[in-house]
Amino acid sequence: MVRKSLPSMRQRRLGTELRRLREQMDLSVTKAAGLLGSSQPQISSVETGRFAVSADRVRSMARSYTCSDDALIEALAEMTGGRTRGWWDEYRDMLPPDTLDLAELEHHATEMRTASVIHLPGLLQTRAHAHAVISDVVPALAPHEVEHRVSYRIKRQAVLYGENATPLTAIIHEAALRMGFGGSDVARAQLEYLLHMSEREHVTILVIPFGAGTFPSSGQGIHYLNAGVPSLDTVQLDTDHGSAFLDAQPQLVKYRTVLDRMERCSLTPAESRDLIRQVTEAT
The missing domain is CATH 1.10.260.40 (lambda repressor-like DNA-binding domains)
Structure with a gap:
């Protein structure tokens, strides 16, 4: 050893x-x-x-x-050996360790499910949208720190491309579509990018419309990473203090159930694209 x-x-x-x-x-x-x-x-x-x-x-x-x-x-x-060396290692002295952990988990995931209400999923953000959001965190980051985090977020999206692209199901509330982060030009480009990504075979975008009423976990972003064996799955939650990772079996069952219920509140993929187009045209 x-x-x-x-x-x-x-x-x-x-x-x-x-x-x-x-x-x-x-x-x-x-x-x-x-x-x-x-x-x-x-x-x-x-x-x-x-x-x-x-x-x-x-x-x-x-x-x-x-x-x-x-x-x-x-x-x-398959989980043995040292920390997997990947593109995220170049950020080792720039970003918190839990941020790097997320990239490594995404790299090894066999499938991903994410849900968000106010913010769009990081894996589906444009560079301009990510820059607008990250620039407004508290406490404020120095310009070079903002750039490090933006470039890191964009590089994470590599898991959605290539022959071995990881399937992603993203549940997004209508509120997130209408937030308008970065102004109308940035918001419109972001919505157009969502439409583009929704056409990819391995990316499913489901929108929960305002009319859906209540749904579970309405105030929390959820990122569920499948490991191929359900007992080895991981849930990542965004908090004001960084990422929280959950892996206890009752927690995994809970969040699988939450995501299942959120999907049932969502429009179909085709209906979701129609709503995104409507919001884009009104932006």
């Missing part, structure tokens, strides 16, 4: 899942170490993400904990 610094959210999640498997067997760290021919500090370090662990070692640990879910075992094995 190799000592790591600043483990990513994804690597901490691997340790959390290995700990859950151990606890389901009612094994203490000491007993698990004896079972695996390891030491108590090593097991603890793996479970907190402080040490990298090989894919074969993860498979051995999972089977020693009598896990019989082959899909889960292989998904855990």
